[in-house]
Amino acid sequence: MPHIDLPTDAPGIGGLFRYRPQTALPMSQLAEVLLRGEHSLSRGERELIATYVSSLNDCGFCSRSHAAFAAAQLPGGMDLVCQVADDPDGAPVSDKLKALLEIAGAVQRGGLEVTPDHVEAARKSGATDLEIHDTVLIAAAFCMYNRYVDGLAALTPEEPAVYKTIADRIVNRGYMTIAPAGPTG
Template sequence: MAHIELGNDLPGIRGLLAYRPETAGPLMGLAEVLLRGDSSLSRGERELIAAYVSSGNDCEYCAASHGASAAALLPGGAGQVEQTLAGAACDAPVSAKVRALLEIAGQVRVDGRLVSDEAVAAARAEGATDREIHDTVLIAAAFCMFNRYVDGLATPVPDDPAQHAMSAAHLIEHGYQIPR
C-alpha cells in the first residue's frame, strides 16, 4: 500500500503519474527522449542501463519493468537481462562498450562524483562516443530519481512477471505516454 492515497490502483510510477498529471508530462517526456529517442545505443541497451541502475538501487518495480522491456528488445532476451542484473558490469553478457557504460552507470548510481577519467577513457576505448557517455550518465541519474520516487512513496509492485511483460509490450509499441 502506498504511503499516500493515490486515488487509483495502478502499480509503480504509473500510479504516481496518474496522481499528479502535471508532473507526468515532463517525467515521461524525459523517459521518452532517453530511452526511445535518437541514439546510437539501441533501445534495448538503454532499457538495460535503466534496469541495471534500478536493480542496483533495489527498486523492484523499475528493475522488473525496464528489465522486461530490455528482454523484449535485446537478442539475448530475459536470460541476457537476468545475467546482467545478477552480476557486476564487467561480467554482463553484452558488448565491451555496453559493459563499460554499465560500469559508468553503476558509479553514477552510487555517487556521480565516482565517475572517473579512467572509466570514461575505458568506455571511449571500447568505442563509446561522448553522446553515449552523456546519455548513460543522464539515464543513470534519471533512474535514481525515478527509483526514489517510486520507492519513496511505497507504490505497489505487481507479483506476476506477466504484468511486466505486458507493460513492456505496451511501452515498446507506444512509448512513454502519460497514463490516462
C-alpha cells in the same frame, strides 16, 4: 500499500503519474527521449542501463518493469538481462556496453564516483561523448525514478505477467502512454 491516497490501483510509477499529471508529463518526456529517441545505442541497451541502475537501487517495480522492456528488445531476452544484473563484467555484451554499465554503476553510487578512468575506458571501447552523456543521464534519472516509486511505496506487483503487459505497451507505443491526459491531483 502506498504512503499516499492514489486515485488508481495502477502499479508503480503509473499510479504516481495519475496522482500528479503535471510532473508526469516532463518525467515521461525525459524517459521517451532517453530510452526511445534516435540514438546509437539500441533501445534495448538503454533499457538495460535503466534496469541495471534500478537493480542496484533495489527498486522492485523499476527493475522488473525495465527488465521486461529490455528483454523484449534484446536478442538475448530475459536471460541476458539477468546475466547483466548479476555480473555485468561476465555478461555477453560488448565491451562498450560493459564500460557504460560501469559508468552507470558509478553514477548510482554518486555522481562524483565517475572518474576520468571510467570515461577513458568507455571511449577506448568505442563509446561516443553522446553515449557517455546519455548513460550518465539515464543512471541519474533512474535514481530519481527509483526513489520516487519507492519513496511513496508505489504498488509493486510480483506477477511477471503484469510487467509483460506494461512492456508490450511501452515497447510498441512509448513512455507517453503512461502520462495521464489531465490533472487529477
